[in-house]
Amino acid sequence: MQTHTFKPDQPPPSLSVGPIAWLRNNLFSNWFNSLLTLFAIYLLILMVPPALQWSIFDANWSGTTRTDCTAEGACWVFVQQHISQFMYGFYPEQLRWRVDLTAWAAILGAAPLFIPAMPRKALYGLAYLVIYPLLAFWLLYGGFGLDIVETSQWGGLMLTLVIAVVGIAGAMPLGILLALGRRSDMPAIKVLCVTFIEFWRGVPLITVLFMSSVMLPFFLPEGMSFDKLLRALIGIILFQSAYMAEVVRGGLQAIPKGQYEAAAAVGLGYWRMMGLVILPQALKLVIPGIVNTFIALFKDTSLVIIIGLFDLFTIIHQATVNPQWLGFATEGYVFAALVFWIFCFGMSRYSMHLERKLHTGHKR
């Protein structure tokens, strides 16, 4: 009996699959595209090799003084020599373990919150929110058996993080209240909240910092004076709360009216309706917006240079104008940019991840 055997399949034409096809479709599909590709390659050749040469191959990686920087490229010795200053500012060296401990406590304390199967997450989170700030303040500032470190000695990345975290933590509740006020039925409350929000959103942060450093002392009773950091934080919290209020308002507006009516129908009063029904949904919707506000705040912390606080950026800038290390401004700024970029980019990725994860029930 004759058996029929198929011929083996022909391989697909090399122009429709594989790397060549990919190149053809994505880079050289027509003459204009090809021109663009060549232009992009030209740009890359113009920029990437010199940048790599400068920052890696020709760079100076070891040494202790500027005289060790003999090669053509970047002098990373500058950053290495200053790294602890960039991280801790003028925090006394023998007490820096306290800063480290604060950071580790934040990370380890928050870690369980990121485990999806964790039981009693809300309770734990609440406890964390109450206990951690007290612990952090005690560790960083001192008192109760620890040496006191004045805030004027705080600096570097540590100060940047303190300003950003305190700023967002303070702005959050204030922002929620303002957003509720703006959506309120009571005209007087609404007008007050709208005025407050529009005022802070209309002025640049720099003028707010100026105000908190030169105008605030006039507002207080005689003899009462605030710490410089605290004054800056008050300004930043008020400023940021207005932006936060607008983000939260977006979430409140997205909640369908039926939710309010249903909550009212089961007999909940205003605060329980908001706290148990509306806000949990609204805040979940706007988590990406909140993270974006946090990123903006994190970038804005660099403005405290204006009022003479030594955050990460200021301290790097100070190091670049130090007569012993003149001429390494580029290295300093590139390092600062890298640190800021890692934080901001990381947070934006995390917010995108959350957005996808929390996008439940609204997908069609």
Place this chain on the structure above:
Amino acid sequence: MQPNANSPRVTGSLLTDPKFRAWIFQILAVIAVIAAGWYLFNNTQHNLNSRGISSGFGFLQQSAGFGILQSLVDYTESDSYARVFVIGLLNTLLVSVLGIVFATLLGFLLGVARLSHNWLISKLATLYIEIFRNIPPLLQIFFWYFAVLRNVPGPRQSLDVGETVFLNIRGLYLPSPTPTEGFWAALAAFIVAAVISIYIGIKAKQRREATGRRFPVLLTTLGLLFGLPTIVGLLFGNPFVWEMPELKGFNFQGGFVVIPELVALTLALSIYTAAFIAEIVRAGIMSVSHGQTEAADSLGLRRGVTLRLVIIPQALRVIIPPLTSQYLNLAKNSSLAAAIGYPDLVSLFAGTVLNQTGQAIETISITMSVYLAISLAISLLMNSYNKRMALVER
């Protein structure tokens, strides 16, 4: 949200009546705000008196007595603080407008590039956006100012582009147009051309609506606007000559000088804001559904016409509101000028004038109100635009 605002009163107690409680609550809030304001005002009065600072805006008339790096209007050291305010405001507006123009151009280019079918181009645009929007604008300003513009050579070794544009440590030197006697004739010709173009535009629109026939308005307008002044220029002599910057002694003479502070600020603000504008443009274009393109195709519209009449108008509806808020952000970020000493409103008025006069409350309030006025004006414009452009739904 008052859950039982209209329900009949059950208990009869005023305290459980939502309307009554709302009133009490509002009255208490207003009283609290007024009390806080009065308390702060009182403290301020007391502090000012005890420190012997006189309040009021009289200081605006005093002579300033300090020099300013860059002023768009005439200024001498004996001019008043009020004039310093005007100069600061103009400088702020200058850098804002420059930044907005460059950021828009770059942002639209990058937004379109990110949507490009060319893999390399779209990845490069993404890279640009992700890098620059995650670095604080202040850091970028410092980078351009201290790391780049402070390290360019001195006047004698200036970097140049074709011997017309020079960059050195003192600033950017551009050729400046100087009007000659033919200038007014050319200007008159330009105005005449503009008037004729507008007339043609109106007529062409009327004809198109009446008969459906098109008239190449754009081409004729461009032809008129450039052609007429050129012809007049040929008749009456060149309307202006380009004055080139020249190296004389230790510095450049002539031409138009842009101080390095302005260069750094404009560069940094445009590069930073362009990253955000690019994302807005991308979102706007992506918001126009593909069905729109297909519908236009099926009507037989050409690619360019589809883009111009179908995609762009719908994308702009989505793009313009966030774009304006980016413009506002840029204007507010221009106050970072204070950190590198560009004489903008904040650095001149809330900086130098405040230090000289000690009128903290007045200077800061004036500075804040200027920004507030700009923001509110733009918000109002935006709201009316949104009302006009909002989709009219059934």
